[in-house]
Amino acid sequence: MLETKAQRQSDRRAEILDAAERCFARAGFHRASMQDICGEAAMSPGNLYRYFPSKEALIAGICERNRAEAVASFALVDQAPEFFEGLAGLARHHLVDRTEDEVALCAEIMAESRRHPDIAQLYQGIEKDIRDRIAGLLKQAAGRDEIRNDLDLDAAASVLMLLGDGMSWRRSVDPSFDAEKVLPLILAMVRGLLAKPDRDAPAHGAKS
Amino acid sequence: MLETKAQRQSDRRAEILDAAERCFARAGFHRASMQDICGEAAMSPGNLYRYFPSKEALIAGICERNRAEAVASFALVDQAPEFFEGLAGLARHHLVDRTEDEVALCAEIMAESRRHPDIAQLYQGIEKDIRDRIAGLLKQAAGRDEIRNDLDLDAAASVLMLLGDGMSWRRSVDPSFDAEKVLPLILAMVRGLLAKPDRDAPAHGAKS
DNA sequence: AAAATGAGAATGAACGTTCACTCCCAGTAA
C-alpha cells in the first residue's frame, strides 16, 4: 500500500527526469522551457511542479542519476584482471559507447555548473567522487606494481579526468570527431605516462 | 577624415566587445543581459544597437577576435627552433598564461556553439582553421624528422586539440585544478606519443 | 540645415512559477 504509493511517486519522478533529459540534450538547459518538458512528459506544468519544485531541481536530479551511474561503472572496472585493461574498458564505456544525447547532456551540465552555484557545488561533489575513485584505482595499481610508483597520483588523476573531458567535449562539439579512432592513441599515450619504464613499451600501432 | 570616421567606429566596436567579454565571462551568455553590457560599456541600448545588430552579433564578434588571436599565436610558434619547444610554448600560452576570464569565455563559446547554429558554424570554422595549423605543424615536424613519421597526423591533431579542450575545461570548471603542475605531465605524454622511439626518452620528473 | 550620435522609455514576447479548480477512486455508511 504505502510502498506502492512511494513507488509510483518515484516512477513518476523518473519519467519526468527522462523527459527532461531528452529536452535538455536536444535544446540545452536554457532553451528547453518547462512547457517543452511538460509536453515531453505528457503532463501539465502544475502537476510537474508537484514532483519537482523548480527547473533547477530537475537539473539536480539528473546530476544525481548520472553520479549513480558513474559510480556503478567504476565498480565494474574494479573487477578487471589488470589495470590497463580496466582503464581501457572504463574509457570505452564513458567515451565511446555513450550516446550522443548522454554526451550532450554531460556537456550541458558542465556548462551549467559554470553559472548556477548550486549546480556547481553538486557537480564538484561528483567530480571529487570520481577523482577519488580514479586516485584509488591508481593507488591500487601502484600497490600491485602495475604502474610506476614515482608518480604524483593526484596530477595523474587530473590528467585522466582532463582526457575524459576533452574527448567528451570534442564529441559533443565536433561532429567529425571519431572517438573510436582516437581512443587507441589516447590509451597508448596514457600507458606511456603510467607504465613502468622497465619493460620497454612496444610501438603503438599507427599505420593500419 | 573618412579614415578617422571608420577608425572611431572600429574603436567603439572594440570597446563594446570588451565590455561584452567581461559580462559574458562573468555571467555566461544567457545570464548577461544587454542591459548589463550597456552598463559595462557606459552606453544606452539604442546606441549599442547602432554598432551591433543583435546579441548574437556580439558573440560572433568575440569569436572573430579570438580566432585572430589564436592564429597570431600560431605564427609565433612557427618560429620556434624545435618542434617540441614550440609546442610547449603554444601550450603554455593557451592553457596556463590565459586569464580566468579568457578561459571562461572560451568555455562559454564552446557551450553556446552546441546550441546556436550560426555560432556553431563560426566556431567550427575556427576549429578547422586551428586543426589545419596543428596538422601543418605536425607535417612540418615530420618532414624535419623531429617526430615519428608513421603517425596518423589527423588523429594526432585530434589528440592535441582534445588535450587543449580538456585543460581549458578543467581550468574553468574545477577551481582546484593547477594547470602549471599538470602541464609537464601532459607534455611528457605527448612527447611519448609523437617522438621517434629511437632515442630512448628520459624518465619524466615525477617526484619534485 | 542635415546628418550622425546618443539617450532612455516603451514594447512585446517568452519564461518559470502559481493557483483555483476538476477528475478519479478507495473507503464507508446506509
Add this chain to the structure above:
DNA sequence: TTACTGGGAGTGAACGTTCATTCTCATTTT
C-alpha cells in the same frame, strides 16, 4: 448496491518578471 466523502493526481490559464529589441526624441558634429 447506492450515495457520500476526503484527498491525491492532474489541469491549464494567468501572473509577474526579465529580456532583446525598437521608437522617439535630444544633442552634437559637419
